[in-house]
Amino acid sequence: MELVSRSQLDDVERELQQWAHGFAAEVIRPSAAANDQQRRQPLDVLQSAFDAGLLTLGIPAEYGGGGAGSAVAQALVAEELCWGCIGVYSYLSGTNMFIAALLECGNDDQRRRWLSPLCIDGPHMAAFACTEPGGGSDVSGIRTRARKVDGGFVLNGQKIFITNAGLAHSVLIVADAMDGDERLGLTMFAARGDSPGLSYGLRARTMGWRASTNAEIFIDDLFVVDDDVIGEVGTGFAGAVRTFELSRIEVAACSIGVARAALEYARDYANERQAFGRPIARFQGVSFPLADAVTRLHASRLLTWDAARAADRGEPFGTKASMAKLFASETAVATTSQAMQVLGGHGYVEDHPVEKWFRDARLETIEEGTSEIQRVIIGRALLDSTTPLF
Numbered sequence: 001m002e003l004v005s006r007s008q009l010d011d012v013e014r015e016l017q018q019w020a021h022g023f024a025a026e027v028i029r030p031s032a033a034a035n036d037q038q039r040r041q042p043l044d045v046l047q048s049a050f051d052a053g054l055l056t057l058g059i060p061a062e063y064g065g066g067g068a069g070s071a072v073a074q075a076l077v078a079e080e081l082c083w084g085c086i087g088v089y090s091y092l093s094g095t096n097m098f099i100a101a102l103l104e105c106g107n108d109d110q111r112r113r114w115l116s117p118l119c120i121d122g123p124h125m126a127a128f129a130c131t132e133p134g135g136g137s138d139v140s141g142i143r144t145r146a147r148k149v150d151g152g153f154v155l156n157g158q159k160i161f162i163t164n165a166g167l168a169h170s171v172l173i174v175a176d177a178m179d180g181d182e183r184l185g186l187t188m189f190a191a192r193g194d195s196p197g198l199s200y201g202l203r204a205r206t207m208g209w210r211a212s213t214n215a216e217i218f219i220d221d222l223f224v225v226d227d228d229v230i231g232e233v234g235t236g237f238a239g240a241v242r243t244f245e246l247s248r249i250e251v252a253a254c255s256i257g258v259a260r261a262a263l264e265y266a267r268d269y270a271n272e273r274q275a276f277g278r279p280i281a282r283f284q285g286v287s288f289p290l291a292d293a294v295t296r297l298h299a300s301r302l303l304t305w306d307a308a309r310a311a312d313r314g315e316p317f318g319t320k321a322s323m324a325k326l327f328a329s330e331t332a333v334a335t336t337s338q339a340m341q342v343l344g345g346h347g348y349v350e351d352h353p354v355e356k357w358f359r360d361a362r363l364e365t366i367e368e369g370t371s372e373i374q375r376v377i378i379g380r381a382l383l384d385s386t387t388p389l390f
């Protein structure tokens with residue numbers, strides 16, 4: 001059975017999908033359980049991903065990357081690698097939001113200075129630091145301050161849960177810029193991860209995503225030169241929103257990847273496992289929820305690829321990205337939970353990968369804008385419209 005006809009993809013896209021699947025099957029999956037149990041970031045996988053060009057795939061060729069930066073390409077790769085392990089994917093791809101922000105808002109000089117180093121002498125990673133202890137959903141409430149001084153800004157504040165914090169070669173920080181008492185607005189700043197003024201907390205003890213590093217960043221008198229303000233001063237909110245819109249398509253694709261892994265496993269188990277003299281797959285109590293799950297997965301892919309195609313055509317895609325993220329992430333939580341149910345007690349223990357997929361999927365409705373925030377965005381788009389809903 002094939003989810004969403006692959007005929008919707010052109011030859012290059014199909015080849016990319018297959019290549020990413022091969023990498024996930026051969027390089028990521030074999031150590032996924034051990035990485036999770038030991039909370040280990042697999043350096044060998046990171047190196048292989050760098051060598052294969054996966055870490056910098058989305059960076060244009062002129063800056064040294066793979067030049068496959070379309071939203072569709074990103075979604076195809078994300079889904080396959082997350083089928084392999086979403087925790088490892090997070091470790092490998094924490095850089096993607098940094099790349100997206102530079103491509104969306106940076107100028108040519110900034111892209112050259114900040115993106116090219118990620119492509120050579122790697123593997124290097126980057127981080128995108130927006131969320132603060134005081135709140136992540138309310139981006140406008142950011143408290144990290146950037147005070148204007150001669151030649152640049154001095155930043156002070158704190159970030160939390162930042163993927164790759166402490167490992168990243170470069171960090172993009174969203175802060176509220178001030179000139180004296182005048183508020184200039186949210187602004188994005190690029191800094192090297194080892195800059196004086198940046199220090200890092202302990203890794204968060206996360207429920208899932210255990211191959212990933214998520215930690216606090218403490219920002220104490222970090223000086224950033226004017227040239228490293230990404231986009232115009234005061235445009236950081238719009239820049240962050242554009243970056244989130246793109247990354248929500250990626251999160252949707254990741255959600256499909258982990259849900260697909262769990263559904264395949266549950267299907268095979270249901271065909272094997274016997275109860276009352278027959279495979280449990282023969283009971284509609286088992287097969288109907290799986291039928292629902294594959295239908296939701298199919299719909300998730302349609303929503304995700306549609307949002308990605310809209311982004312690649314240069315059309316407005318923010319609402320579509322929110323719909324894809326909302327639906328696919330909730331599908332991932334429901335599907336991994338259902339897969340656990342199909343395995344009964346065996347689904348709850350570490351002998352099978354289903355409990356890991358369940359823990360991993362749970363974050364998807366929270367990160368990069370919770371389900372509630374997606375509903376705020378989608379509801380606003382609907383209620384602000386007055387034209388027929390063609």
Ligand SMILES: Cc1cc2nc3c(=O)[nH]c(=O)nc-3n(C[C@H](O)[C@H](O)[C@H](O)COP(=O)(O)OP(=O)(O)OC[C@H]3O[C@@H](n4cnc5c(N)ncnc54)[C@H](O)[C@@H]3O)c2cc1C
Nearest residue numbers: 128129130131135136137161162163214367368369370372
């Ligand atoms: C493993 C992990 C990795 C992460 N990686 C990064 C990263 O790399 N960079 C980064 O910047 N952040 C990162 N985050 C942070 C993540 O994006 C935030 O946790 C998320 O946006 C939610 O913010 P919050 O945790 O502060 O929740 P809050 O904003 O405090 O929300 C709490 C609850 O209130 C609800 N709520 C808030 N406002 C509304 C509203 N208007 N209407 C309805 N409900 C509302 C929320 O939906 C949620 O249920 C990561 C988080 C985790 C756990």
